[in-house]
Amino acid sequence: MSNIKIYFPLIFIFLICLNNDPINADNVFKSFGFKIRIGGRYDNIRKCVASKTGTKGGPAADISAFVNLPINNNSSFHVDLPIMRPILFAIAFRMLQFEPTVAFNFYHRINNNIDWLAGPALGLSLHYGPDYNSEAFGPQRGPSFFAMGPIIGAYTGFDFKRPQKIFNFQLGISPYITPLFSIQDPQNHKGIVIGALADGIFCFKQNTN
8 A cells, every 4th residue: 555655646746747738728628428337346345246255356337427627728627426336236235335536637639539638536435235255135145334445546548539529439447446444343344446447438518618
């Protein structure tokens, strides 16, 4: 964890220095939309409903909504709110996994049709459910517990401009690491989640000018 604390701010500074080719203000948009997210993770605390009992981690997927707010001509503030996984886990498994994040993205123009963007992300992971040694259903399901922890991550991807259409499309990846700590839990669960998600992003544009 000490290495992460050292390298994360260095990456942040590197991205600031790298982005010395600002995007023309005429092409900066406030946007909103949704993401289709697929990936995987190592998780030594929570039950993964898509993995066998005793497996630490497994596949991950979600559909989330977001709003992207320009800060200046070459950076934006990005707020992401998960939708599919919290609803699915609550209804089907009587569990909670809710992980909203905020990101600060820097844009770098590649050509008139493509921008590269990258930046750090922070969030909060909230969990309620059994640990990875539990079954998802039935008499072998273990006791549920609350846990929470910070999400420390990043995003990098490409924004494919579609000026004559109502939305742009982005394709990117979001790696992250999350230490988790249980709350009022007799077994005092604690662990770490390390994973990444591939993001297909539909950005509906609203011109800020």
